Amino acid sequence: MPTILVVAIYLTAGIGGAVLIGWYVVVAARLTQAVMLDLRKRIFLHTQRLSLEFHESYTSGRIISRQTSDLDTIRELLDGGLNELVSGVLYGVFTLVALFLIDWQSGLILAVMGLPLFLLMRWFYGRSQVIYRESRVISAQVIVKFVETMTGIRAVKAFRKEPRNDDEFGELAGQYRDVNMRSIRLFGTFEPALMAVASVSVALVLLWGGGRVIGGALEIGVLAAAVLYVRNFFAPLQEVAFFLNSYQSATAALEKVSGVLEEEPTVPDPTDPVDLWTAKGHVRFDEVTFGYSDDRVILPHFSLDIPAGQTIALVGTTGAGKSTLAKLVSRFYDPTRGSVTLDDVDLRRLHPKDLRRAIVMVTQEAYLFSGTVADNIALGKPDATMDEIRAAARAVGADGFIEKLPDGYDTDVNKRGGRVSAGQRQLISFARAFLADPAVLILDEATASLDIPSERLIQDALQTLLADRTAIIIAHRLSTVAIADRVLVMEHGRIIEDDTPAALIAGTGTFAQLHASWRESLV
Numbered sequence: 001m002p003t004i005l006v007v008a009i010y011l012t013a014g015i016g017g018a019v020l021i022g023w024y025v026v027v028a029a030r031l032t033q034a035v036m037l038d039l040r041k042r043i044f045l046h047t048q049r050l051s052l053e054f055h056e057s058y059t060s061g062r063i064i065s066r067q068t069s070d071l072d073t074i075r076e077l078l079d080g081g082l083n084e085l086v087s088g089v090l091y092g093v094f095t096l097v098a099l100f101l102i103d104w105q106s107g108l109i110l111a112v113m114g115l116p117l118f119l120l121m122r123w124f125y126g127r128s129q130v131i132y133r134e135s136r137v138i139s140a141q142v143i144v145k146f147v148e149t150m151t152g153i154r155a156v157k158a159f160r161k162e163p164r165n166d167d168e169f170g171e172l173a174g175q176y177r178d179v180n181m182r183s184i185r186l187f188g189t190f191e192p193a194l195m196a197v198a199s200v201s202v203a204l205v206l207l208w209g210g211g212r213v214i215g216g217a218l219e220i221g222v223l224a225a226a227v228l229y230v231r232n233f234f235a236p237l238q239e240v241a242f243f244l245n246s247y248q249s250a251t252a253a254l255e256k257v258s259g260v261l262e263e264e265p266t267v268p269d270p271t272d273p274v275d276l277w278t279a280k281g282h283v284r285f286d287e288v289t290f291g292y293s294d295d296r297v298i299l300p301h302f303s304l305d306i307p308a309g310q311t312i313a314l315v316g317t318t319g320a321g322k323s324t325l326a327k328l329v330s331r332f333y334d335p336t337r338g339s340v341t342l343d344d345v346d347l348r349r350l351h352p353k354d355l356r357r358a359i360v361m362v363t364q365e366a367y368l369f370s371g372t373v374a375d376n377i378a379l380g381k382p383d384a385t386m387d388e389i390r391a392a393a394r395a396v397g398a399d400g401f402i403e404k405l406p407d408g409y410d411t412d413v414n415k416r417g418g419r420v421s422a423g424q425r426q427l428i429s430f431a432r433a434f435l436a437d438p439a440v441l442i443l444d445e446a447t448a449s450l451d452i453p454s455e456r457l458i459q460d461a462l463q464t465l466l467a468d469r470t471a472i473i474i475a476h477r478l479s480t481v482a483i484a485d486r487v488l489v490m491e492h493g494r495i496i497e498d499d500t501p502a503a504l505i506a507g508t509g510t511f512a513q514l515h516a517s518w519r520e521s522l523v
């Protein structure tokens with residue numbers, strides 16, 4: 001009868017254990033996936049919200065490594081590490097208690113051996129922290145190098161940079177291998193040391209217990225059980241060490257991820273925004289001082305008044321601060337001192353929605369997102385109808401080439417055959433801006449990379465695009481300047497000339513000289 005009872009208990013425990021494990025696996029997986037989903041979304045939303053200043057200094061490769069390898073490391077801990085820790089600790093505690101109950105002296109020996117065990121664990125924990133931090137940094141550098149090379153593949157090929165890149169990547173990948181080897185070597189030292197502590201503990205229990213068995217103070221069966229318990233105590237510690245290993249690796253990754261999540265936008269949304277539903281487009285710089293860093297001022301005490309509806313052309317030597325001025329009008333950055341206003345409202349107080357609707361910047365790169373041509377134009381007004389999209393394309397003269405594309409407006413811009421030229425890309429981005437219909441439009445060197453026929457097409461498109469709105473054009477080509485009402489010549493963050501194109505050409509200043517040499521180059 002007792003045998004049947006024992007067997008029944010054993011069976012019940014076995015089946016109960018299996019059911020619990022099954023349940024645990026599902027619940028743990030659900031929890032892990034929920035945490036990962038949350039983290040993944042938070043990193044994306046947060047990095048997208050961060051200001052341009054962050055993105056101009058934090059390379060895209062580093063952001064990618066936060067989203068990929070760092071998150072994977074955290075997932076590995078949640079996936080496997082936690083149950084190892086829980087089962088390891090429970091197993092260890094139960095074994096120790098059981099050992100004390102059957103023979104307290106053996107239990108005491110094991111408790112004393114806890115000191116070298118603790119020291120060993122602490123050493124391992126400290127070392128692995130250093131190694132995994134290093135590993136996260138190098139792993140990010142490997143991804144950065146890869147992303148940078150692939151993003152700049154045209155420049156890489158043009159300058160035959162492949163061999164140098166191979167060397168640099170090989171060097172980084174080698175460093176990554178080395179740091180991984182160090183973590184494996186650490187484990188390789190830790191495991192035998194753990195086994196040595198276990199063996200010494202068993203030996204001590206055997207020695208002390210053996211003496212007592214010979215003296216008749218202890219039964220041989222109890223000694224055998226004590227030795228088994230001591231061995232059992234150490235067995236799950238390896239699992240705990242595995243946990244510590246993934247824990248350290250995940251902590252290093254989490255440090256990196258939270259570093260990004262703790263970044264605050266340097267251009268914060270206003271707490272008490274002013275509504276400006278229909279902006280007129282009056283832009284003013286009032287005693288603005290700005291620098292990207294504290295030690296270098298780019299725009300010193302800069303003041304400028306652009307009445308609504310005026311078209312301004314910004315001209316000047318490279319590095320004069322033209323793009324910086326445009327970034328301040330778009331509120332990609334805030335001034336260090338002074339203010340930039342739209343219709344007399346400080347941009348810092350404008351509701352972000354109103355700001356984005358009122359001020360649009362078209363950059364030289366004219367980025368097209370994956371999707372159709374129509375999708376890309378509709379970016380300017382997400383709820384636009386197909387008729388509005390077509391009308392916008394027609395207005396800037398983009399409809400001709402779009403209709404010739406394999407699927408017209410439904411052509412996927414990233415698919416073969418859907419690829420468009422630089423000028424066509426520019427026209428699509430003009431159509432996008434036209435549809436957005438902002439009160440203020442900024443064009444940053446929009447025509448710099450075009451050939452003459454495309455440029456002419458674009459000049460026509462520009463005329464339509466700029467009508468009835470405030471426009472700031474940064475142009476190196478003087479042909480673009482001709483359509484402006486007013487030309488500003490910038491140098492070292494200051495305006496040195498400010499007049500109509502005709503008046504400046506007639507004068508003897510910098511612009512007149514620039515214009516004269518441009519005319520000569522045309523002959």
Ligand SMILES: Nc1ncnc2c1ncn2[C@@H]1O[C@H](COP(=O)(O)OP(=O)(O)OP(=O)(O)O)[C@@H](O)[C@H]1O
Pocket residue numbers: 056292293298316317318319320321322323324325
């Ligand atoms: N993100 C940045 N971080 C630090 N310095 C910057 C940054 N962007 C520009 N600068 C510096 O600010 C100065 C003005 O740059 P800006 O791009 O405004 O000149 P620009 O007149 O538009 O020149 P270009 O005609 O060559 O585009 C330059 O000296 C440049 O080095």
